[in-house]
Amino acid sequence: MIAKSATKPAKQSLWPEGRQSAVALAFDVDGPTGDAMLDGSLLTNPRYFTQGAYGPWRALPRLLDLLAAYGLKATFFVPTWVVEHWPSQCERILRDMHEVAYHGHYHEVFIDCSRQQQLDIMERSRHIFQSRMGVTPVGFRTPSGDWSDETAQLLHEFGVIYSSSMRGDDRPYFHRTPRGRGLVEIPGRWDIDDYTALAYTEEPDFPIGLDRISGYADVQKNWCAEFEGYHREGLCWTTILHPKVCARPGRLAILEGLFKAIAAHGESVWATHCSEIAKWWIAQHPENAA
């Protein structure tokens, strides 16, 4: 028998005093934006449009009620087309003390956009957030797949301080730019993206093979297992949830089960905005030491 070497590092919390883990609940309020709006096919597909519009119209208000009931803060990544068309629903996000952040205007695919196009989208979004909601967001989550090589630096120069786009870690880290440290990244994982278990549409088909909608009870167990795993290891957990998918009436109960699991750990979970986590991470890692 070979003795195991001691590989466990000494426990040192990454988070403020008394907090074991960080939770950045995050929701992408896409509404009807996305590929079908970008390619114009949505113009002739009111059934699909109304499925997406259900998100800001019906799902978001109920989700905000549920978050309020559990006293949880969250971050909402909102394409600004949605802000323009459902201003009162979006204003409530801020009124309820949540964070709003960038997610494109039409939910554009950044990897398909030139540097200038990306900048135009960001400027358009910033203008809408400022004029319609009186807020200048500091966060960004890349809509629809990948971003391009220049995006991280472009965002940083634009004044964004964090991104929640990548998949390759389970705690925050810094993007690198030729001029040093860039955005804070708060990575998520597909495991806690509601599309993987619950989203289902026909024409356009999602998933492409039209796999089944998962059993809600199993989904709740998986999501809770994800949270508990991150909490146990003292990491930073963010979610990739969409009101139109996860905040449909029967699925709010899945979220409620998850919120109960988070609340059960009390103050040892630092459940806060992505921006708070990013600011903390910046403060804890002075640039010269990085």
Add this chain to the structure above:
Amino acid sequence: MTSKAFEGFWPQGKTCAAIVSVIFDDGLDAVAQAPDLKGRSKSFSVWQYGAARGVERLCNAFADAEISTSWFVPGVVAEKHERLLREIVAPYHEIESHGWDFERYDAMDASAAMELLKRSRDRLSAIASNEVSGFRLAAGNWPRHFDRLLVEAGYSWSASLNGDDVPYSHSSSLVEIPVHIELEDRPYFQFNFTPAFPKGQSRIPSYEAVLGNWIAEFDAYRKYGLCYVIQLRPEWTGTPGRIALVEALLAHITSFDDVWLTTAADVARWHASKVIAAPADHPINVYEAYVDEEQARER
């Protein structure tokens, strides 16, 4: 905006509405996806099972639960299975239009559309014991201002679009009873090897999990005071192994005395009587605004 429908929203002091609907296409839905199915007798019989056995089994379950349901039937299916519909379905249930023969209304002009909409309504009315007033879009996209055409063809409500979980009105006064795909049986249970349904040949899911989802949705619709519309197909849940799911769901729904369990036409008439226009930020109106904006941009 509050989460719960206000008290007194539903008639007779009820908390929510529930509609049991059946979509009886006799395989037309599958042929629309895979036209060669008609020459494949083994595969096509998967769908023909509905008329052979499923319709009667569903009706027996409905009779046991003492409920009346809403059936959506294409005109050609009504002609082919007239006796079945007359004897088994029409005496206890309402029959509504699922078009004529899976035609695409977004690919024909208004006069051709009007002819088929009227033909379907007339043919079904000759079989149904109710006056046919409702329509469910079977194939293709909902053309712009199709609500006006439906009203002109004699329909007063539709169960085709989404965007809400209580009824709403189109600008023409046509009532929409929104339907949600997670409350259909087909996405869960449809299966055939070749041609492949679903495309990815997904596993048939746990029955218990499917029932769990349908009940979770019902409980939430009741909690929030909404209009629950379960959508069944004879070939998928009218089977010996799955009829128990229907029975269990109906037993659950009928165990509450505050649920307005009725037909879609009843709900549509009740909504129409209130004469409430959908607000500007309702999905149906935002869709209209969206198309207007895009057309203005192109000009």
